[in-house]
Amino acid sequence: MLGQCWPSFADEADGDRDHHYTEADDDHEAVxxxxxxxxxxxxxELKRIVSRRVPGEIVSIELNRENQTLVYEFRILTANGHLVEAEVDAASGRIREIENE
Structure with a gap:
């Protein structure tokens, strides 16, 4: 797959002296x-939900927090070459928004 974003965790013990604690660390732990x-x-499961609604190749996934709600943002490359963004509520699996980029 192209350009998928996956969380990575490193600390000084891993040799990553530049790693700093971020809110993203909290979000991933919360999920x-x-x-x-x-x-x-x-x-x-969320990937299956999105793929049924927007067929294509998932090229990136980003986790965001919106008003205390964890939301995944999927970017999908459709068969006709369009890039589509789908926002999905992590708790309910409800697709909040779909838009062409």
Whole structure:
């Protein structure tokens, strides 16, 4: 797949002395806990939901927090070459918005 964004975690023990704690670290940990407790859907499930609604190749995935709601932003390259962005609520799996870029 092209250009997928996946969270990476490193710290000084891994040789990454430039790694700084960020809000993104909190968000990824919050998603992990929510999925484990059943309060959010897994990324695999969310990818299936998006793929059914917007067929194509998922080229990137980004996690955002909007008003205390964790939202995944998927970018999909469709068969006809259009780039489409789909925002999905991590907890409910509801597609919040689909737009052409």
């Amino acid at each position: 992990r806990k929510a999925v484990n407790s059943g309060q959010a859907r897994s990324l695999a």
